[in-house]
Amino acid sequence: MDIHKLDKYAKSLIKEAAGRIKASFNTELIIETKSEANDLVTNIDKETEQFFIGHIKRDFPDHRIFGEEGFGDNIQDLNGYVWMLDPIDGTMNFIHQKKNFAISLGIYKDGVGILGYICNVMEDDLISASLGEGAYFNDLRIPNVEQARIEQSIIGINASWVVPNKYIEHEGMIELVQTVRGTRSYGSAAIEIAYVVTGKLDAYMSMRLSPWDIAGGMVVAKEVGAIVTNLEDKPINLLTQNTFLVAKPGLHKELVTNYIKLK
Amino acid sequence: MDIHKLDKYAKSLIKEAAGRIKASFNTELIIETKSEANDLVTNIDKETEQFFIGHIKRDFPDHRIFGEEGFGDNIQDLNGYVWMLDPIDGTMNFIHQKKNFAISLGIYKDGVGILGYICNVMEDDLISASLGEGAYFNDLRIPNVEQARIEQSIIGINASWVVPNKYIEHEGMIELVQTVRGTRSYGSAAIEIAYVVTGKLDAYMSMRLSPWDIAGGMVVAKEVGAIVTNLEDKPINLLTQNTFLVAKPGLHKELVTNYIKLK
Numbered sequence: 431m432d433i434h435k436l437d438k439y440a441k442s443l444i445k446e447a448a449g450r451i452k453a454s455f456n457t458e459l460i461i462e463t464k465s466e467a468n469d470l471v472t473n474i475d476k477e478t479e480q481f482f483i484g485h486i487k488r489d490f491p492d493h494r495i496f497g498e499e500g501f502g503d504n505i506q507d508l509n510g511y512v513w514m515l516d517p518i519d520g521t522m523n524f525i526h527q528k529k530n531f532a533i534s535l536g537i538y539k540d541g542v543g544i545l546g547y548i549c550n551v552m553e554d555d556l557i558s559a560s561l562g563e564g565a566y567f568n569d570l571r572i573p574n575v576e577q578a579r580i581e582q583s584i585i586g587i588n589a590s591w592v593v594p595n596k597y598i599e600h601e602g603m604i605e606l607v608q609t610v611r612g613t614r615s616y617g618s619a620a621i622e623i624a625y626v627v628t629g630k631l632d633a634y635m636s637m638r639l640s641p642w643d644i645a646g647g648m649v650v651a652k653e654v655g656a657i658v659t660n661l662e663d664k665p666i667n668l669l670t671q672n673t674f675l676v677a678k679p680g681l682h683k684e685l686v687t688n689y690i691k692l693k
Numbered sequence: 694m695d696i697h698k699l700d701k702y703a704k705s706l707i708k709e710a711a712g713r714i715k716a717s718f719n720t721e722l723i724i725e726t727k728s729e730a731n732d733l734v735t736n737i738d739k740e741t742e743q744f745f746i747g748h749i750k751r752d753f754p755d756h757r758i759f760g761e762e763g764f765g766d767n768i769q770d771l772n773g774y775v776w777m778l779d780p781i782d783g784t785m786n787f788i789h790q791k792k793n794f795a796i797s798l799g800i801y802k803d804g805v806g807i808l809g810y811i812c813n814v815m816e817d818d819l820i821s822a823s824l825g826e827g828a829y830f831n832d833l834r835i836p837n838v839e840q841a842r843i844e845q846s847i848i849g850i851n852a853s854w855v856v857p858n859k860y861i862e863h864e865g866m867i868e869l870v871q872t873v874r875g876t877r878s879y880g881s882a883a884i885e886i887a888y889v890v891t892g893k894l895d896a897y898m899s900m901r902l903s904p905w906d907i908a909g910g911m912v913v914a915k916e917v918g919a920i921v922t923n924l925e926d927k928p929i930n931l932l933t934q935n936t937f938l939v940a941k942p943g944l945h946k947e948l949v950t951n952y953i954k955l956k
Contacts, residue, residue, distance in 0.1 A: 468874045468875065475777075490749075521874055522847065522874065525892040526847055526892075526894075527888070527894075528893075528894060529893070553816075557860065579779050581730070583791055584785065584880075588875075588876065589850060589854060589855045589870045589878070590870060590871075591850045592855050592856055592870075592877070593855060593866075593867040593870050593871060603856075604856040604857065607852045607853060607855075607856050608853075608856060611730075611731045612731065612785055612851075612880060612881055613784065613851065613852040614877060614878050614879065615852070615876060615878040615953050616877065616879070616891040617847075617875055617877055617895070625790070630789060630790040630791075630792070631789075631790075657739070
């Protein structure tokens, strides 16, 4: 398999899918809830995933797809080629804001990320990376992330993790919020990872993300020297939900050592 | 004074200022701190304010300017025409992200907001409003905001107000975070007000904003039926710093009644 051809193919699918999502604003949106009241899905999430799957299954019948909406394969291992796809990362933003959502895609071969994409649909931006060949913001090479002092850092963290919750000791989060320069919250893991790899945020953390939320971003992060682990400083398991931290080196160590204590 | 001519004039200044800010990314940024370590200002904030003042003083010598960077007038009352200007609202974003900042401008006559503008510089979006004549997103009329149930609301609130702080009882904020559908934080009051008036957020609150942060947005909010008060449900005083809440009607009452308790 020629990785450059696969890259070109994936980019063409993403571009067409983004166009379809934009066109969908002229039609009525059908909104349903999934696991809980605020876990939303729309007909467009589903149709976009099916669009990808239809093409991939036709053109690469031995590739498997691990997608948020469940139309892909029942993935129990990462053997061979696995496409990890969130057709709309940030569905709540898609519904409420009609912006600030992304197509997130990672292509893995035998468990190793070889291609990664984050497409901010409404801003017409595509971040892409290819294993060992660097990362790009549209056509511009993304430079390696720099070090950041925690007092001058802007951290992506949702207020949900700063109040008492079942995942993390929130006292450490309070101290973090009071130490950093600022916090932001955008409601899309893929967009927040995109912000870290392009230096707009210095770190982003979450208590619960699925493989398709982060698989694409992880390939990009590696190419620019950003560190990705779960919140226990251990490797991400792309077969299950994970806690998640992506950060500039140095800052990553400081966060897991001094601020993050899981329950 | 013909309000339509003044509107056209203000828009032309904003457009030219936005172009200058974008061009500034090719030059070196000089960053200084103001009242505290994270209160940042750059040469571009200052030059942009001076650009506005130079033109306004030449073309409308009897108008006064109340600007964040202090090059305008010493404003102790709101008699006559007063331009309330934040040349770059979201300076931290301007520095770290090179996006997600706005030019915020309100023009008041004898204390009444007659023209309001929020220009998201990097997205080339201008929200504008004229007293009694409605609000526009670029050339599109912005519809009146609708009611929102708190459980389905997305609220703009910074994590700083959810942790113990000197302004507000944070227990109510914890309950709020756990009640709403989601929270967001973008780091620019003007952009968060722009999100509320265009329905992308249902409410936005802050513990400490200056007149130039909110004067433009307040004119827009009025035209689309969003409610603006301080956090004690009292009118904003545009001569001093204020606590601030802009929200859809109904939701506004619920927030001030059940969740917000100042210290």
